[in-house]
Amino acid sequence: MGAAIFRKQLGFNKALCSASTTAIRYALRVGYDTRMESQPGVQPMKDKSIDPAKDNHSRTDSRGRRRFLAATTAAMAATVAGGLTDLWGDEGREPGSPLRPYGERSPFEKVARRNSRSGQMSGTGSSLTPLESLYGIITPSALHYERHHSGVPIIDPEKHELLLHGLVEKPLVFKMEEIKRFPSVSHIYFLECSGSGAGEYQGEPAPTPQQTAGLFSCSEWTGVPLSALLREAGVKPSAKWVLAEGGDASRNARSIPLEKAMDDVIVAYGQNGEAVRPEQGYPIRLIVPGWEGNINTKWLQRLHVLDQPSMTRDEAADYDDLLANGKSYRFSFVMEAKSIVTRPAGGQHLAGPGVYEITGLAWSGRARVATVEVSTDGGKNWRKAELQQPVLKNAAVRFRMPWNWDGNEAVIGSRCTDESGYVQPTHEQLVAARGTHARFHYNGIKWWRLQKSGELTNA
Amino acid sequence: MPRKMFRKIFLVALCFVVCGALHAQTGSDKQAGLGRPASAEEVKQRDVTTLPNGAGLPDGKGTAAQGETVYRDKCAACHGPNGEGSPQGTQLVGGVGSLASDNPVRTVGSYWPYATSVWDYIHRAMPLNQPGSLSADDTYAVTAFLLNRNKIIEASEVMDKESLPKVRMPNRDGFIPDARPDVGKGSLSTGNGKNKKSQAR
Numbered sequence: 098m099g100a101a102i103f104r105k106q107l108g109f110n111k112a113l114c115s116a117s118t119t120a121i122r123y124a125l126r127v128g129y130d131t132r133m134e135s136q137p138g139v140q141p142m143k144d145k146s147i148d149p150a151k152d153n154h155s156r157t158d159s160r161g162r163r164r165f166l167a168a169t170t171a172a173m174a175a176t177v178a179g180g181l182t183d184l185w186g187d188e189g190r191e192p193g194s195p196l197r198p199y200g201e202r203s204p205f206e207k208v209a210r211r212n213s214r215s216g217q218m219s220g221t222g223s224s225l226t227p228l229e230s231l232y233g234i235i236t237p238s239a240l241h242y243e244r245h246h247s248g249v250p251i252i253d254p255e256k257h258e259l260l261l262h263g264l265v266e267k268p269l270v271f272k273m274e275e276i277k278r279f280p281s282v283s284h285i286y287f288l289e290c291s292g293s294g295a296g297e298y299q300g301e302p303a304p305t306p307q308q309t310a311g312l313f314s315c316s317e318w319t320g321v322p323l324s325a326l327l328r329e330a331g332v333k334p335s336a337k338w339v340l341a342e343g344g345d346a347s348r349n350a351r352s353i354p355l356e357k358a359m360d361d362v363i364v365a366y367g368q369n370g371e372a373v374r375p376e377q378g379y380p381i382r383l384i385v386p387g388w389e390g391n392i393n394t395k396w397l398q399r400l401h402v403l404d405q406p407s408m409t410r411d412e413a414a415d416y417d418d419l420l421a422n423g424k425s426y427r428f429s430f431v432m433e434a435k436s437i438v439t440r441p442a443g444g445q446h447l448a449g450p451g452v453y454e455i456t457g458l459a460w461s462g463r464a465r466v467a468t469v470e471v472s473t474d475g476g477k478n479w480r481k482a483e484l485q486q487p488v489l490k491n492a493a494v495r496f497r498m499p500w501n502w503d504g505n506e507a508v509i510g511s512r513c514t515d516e517s518g519y520v521q522p523t524h525e526q527l528v529a530a531r532g533t534h535a536r537f538h539y540n541g542i543k544w545w546r547l548q549k550s551g552e553l554t555n556a
Numbered sequence: 557m558p559r560k561m562f563r564k565i566f567l568v569a570l571c572f573v574v575c576g577a578l579h580a581q582t583g584s585d586k587q588a589g590l591g592r593p594a595s596a597e598e599v600k601q602r603d604v605t606t607l608p609n610g611a612g613l614p615d616g617k618g619t620a621a622q623g624e625t626v627y628r629d630k631c632a633a634c635h636g637p638n639g640e641g642s643p644q645g646t647q648l649v650g651g652v653g654s655l656a657s658d659n660p661v662r663t664v665g666s667y668w669p670y671a672t673s674v675w676d677y678i679h680r681a682m683p684l685n686q687p688g689s690l691s692a693d694d695t696y697a698v699t700a701f702l703l704n705r706n707k708i709i710e711a712s713e714v715m716d717k718e719s720l721p722k723v724r725m726p727n728r729d730g731f732i733p734d735a736r737p738d739v740g741k742g743s744l745s746t747g748n749g750k751n752k753k754s755q756a757r
Contacts, residue, residue, distance in 0.1 A: 270592050279590065410668075414662075414668040414673060424731065426734045427731040431734075463737075526739040
C-alpha cells in the first residue's frame with residue numbers, strides 16, 4: 098500500500114529522490130515510536146493508515162507489531178521507489194534500507210501459496226506450493242505446502258516432550274534439548290500429500306502446476322534418526338509397528354512399520370537450515386522419506402511401539418484408494434514416480450516463437466530418478482531432459498531442456514523413470530488400473546496445451 | 557624398502573587401535589543415556605492409542621439412545637441431523653453396498669473396517685471445534701448412535717471396551733494390500749497380472 102501511495106503522490110520524477118528519504122525517515126520513526134508506545138509522555142506519530150484509535154478491536158501488543166510491520170513495509174517500498182530513479186541518476190544516490198535481523202524477500206515478489214479448499218474450520222485444509230514460480234529443487238520454507246487436520250498449534254519447545262513407550266525395554270521421555278544431543282543427520286527429501294492431483298482421476302484437471310501438483314515440496318531436513326531413539330528405549334522382539342502421534346488439536350496419528358522406522362525415518366527439528374516452521378511441525382516432526390505426506394507426523398509428541406497397526410482413521414478409512422471393484426488398497430505408503438513440467442505450463446503465456454527452457458520437477462519414493470523425458474507433441478516423440486546434479490534418492494529432481502518454439506500448437510509433458518524400472522504412467526493407464534473413485538497417489542503424466550496465441554492450458 | 561613397509565604396517569596398526577578406541581567410546585554401547593524414564597502413570601495419562609482388538613479402550617459405556625443427545629448437540633451442525641452430511645461435514649450414515657457402484661458413498665457404515673477406529677477418531681479429533689471435549693461415556697454413546705443409524709447394532713446395545721471391538725463392520729474385508737506398482741512398464745511382469753485379478757473379482 099505504501100508503494101502505491103508514494104507512486105501516486107510523487108510519480109517517478111526527480112523530486113522522488115528527496116521525498117523518499119523523508120518517507121524512509123518517517124516510516125522508521127513510526128516504527129521506533131511503536132516500540133516506545135508504553136512509555137509515558139511519548140506520543141506515537143499520527144498516521145491515517147495506522148491510527149491506533151481505529152484499531153481498538155485488537156490488543157495493544159498485536160497493534161504495536163502490526164504498526165511496526167506497516168512501517169517496515171513502507172520503508173522498504175520507499176527504498177524501492179527511490180532506488181528505481183537513483184540507480185542512473187546524476188544527483189547522488191540514496192543509501193538502501195538498513196540491516197535487518199531476519200530477511201524478507203523483495204516487495205516486488207508476490208509468489209504465494211494458495212488454498213486448495215477451505216477447511217470446515219479455520220486452520221484445517223491445505224495450501225499449495227507455487228511450483229511454477231520456483232527454481233532448483235528446494236522449496237522455500239515459507240512456501241512449503243500445508244495440510245492441517247486441526248490447525249497449527251503453537252508449541253513452546255522448552256515445554257515440549259516426546260514420549261516413547263509401548264513394546265520397549267524402558268519407556269522414555271525426551272526434551273528437545275536431549276533430542277538435539279543425539280548425532281544428527283541432514284537429508285534433502287521431498288514431501289508429497291497423497292491427495293496431490295486427486296481430481297485428475299475423475300477427469301477434473303487443475304489449470305496450473307500449483308493447483309494440480311502443489312501438494313509437493315522439497316526441503317533439507319535435519320534431525321535425529323528415529324532408529325537412535327528406538328534403540329535408546331530398546332525395542333522388544335514382538336514389536337512390529339510404531340504409532341506416531343502429533344500434538345495438534347486432533348492428535349493426528351499414523352502407524353509406521355517398524356522396518357521403515359528403523360531404516361531412514363528422521364525426527365526432524367531443522368528445515369532448510371533453520372527450525373522447522375510451525376506449519377511444518379515445530380518443534381519436531383517425522384520425516385518418512387518417499388512415503389505419503391500424511392504419515393510424516395507433525396508436532397510429534399508420542400511414539401507408541403506396537404505389535405500391530407492401530408488403524409487410526411487416516412490409515413484404516415481415509416487414505417486408501419477405492420478401486421472400481423469396490424475393494425481398496427490398504428497401506429499405500431510409497432509415492433510413486435511422478436514429474437510435471439512447471440514452465441511452460443497451464444496458466445502461463447509465451448510471448449512468441451523462439452527459445453524457451455522447458456523445466457520441471459521429478460521424483461520417486463521408490464527409487465532414485467533415472468531419467469526424465471520431455472515431449473512437445475503429446476507423447477509421439479520423447480527426448481531426454483538434463484537432470485540437475487546431484488540426483489538424490491527421495492528428493493526432488495530438477496529437469497531442464499532447451500526448446501525452440503516454432504509458433505505452432507504444441508502439447509508439452511514429461512515422463513519420469515526411476516531406477517526400479519518404473520515408468521510414470523499415463524492418466525489412461527491409471528484409470529484402467531484403479532478406476533475413477535480413487536482419491537490418492539495420482540501420478541499420471543500431465544499435459545499442457547500451447548496454443549498458437551502463446552496461451553497455455555490443460556491438454 | 558623394508559623401512560617403508562614397516563612404516564605402512566605401523567600406520568595400519570595405529571589405525572586399528574584408534575578406531576577401536578573410538579568404537580569403545582561411541583559405538584560399542586548404542587545407547588546415549590539421553591531421555592528420562594517415563595513413569596507408568598504419565599504413560600497412562602498420555603496414551604490414547606486404541607487397537608482393533610479393543611486394547612487401549614477405556615472404561616465407560618453408552619447406547620445409541622444416549623448418543624442421540626450428544627450427537628444432536630455436538631455433531632449434527634456439521635454432519636446433519638441424521639448423519640447425512642453437509643458442506644461442513646462428511647456423510648456418516650448410509651452408502652452400504654455402494655462401493656463397487658458408479659456412485660460409491662464412503663461413510664462410517666459403508667467404508668470403515670473397524671468400530672474401534674470410529675471410537676478412536678471421535679475421541680482424538682471430534683468435535684472439530686473442540687477435540688478432546690467428549691467424555692469416554694459420550695464417545696461410546698456417539699459411536700453407538702452412528703453404528704445404530706448405520707443398522708450395524710441395535711438401539712439397545714451397550715457399547716463399551718468389551719462389546720465395541722466385537723462389532724463387525726460391513727466393509728471389514730473390503731481392503732486388499734497395496735498392489736502397486738499396478739501400472740508403469742516396470743510392473744509389467746507382476747503389477748498387470750495382479751491388476752487383472754483384482755478387476756476380475
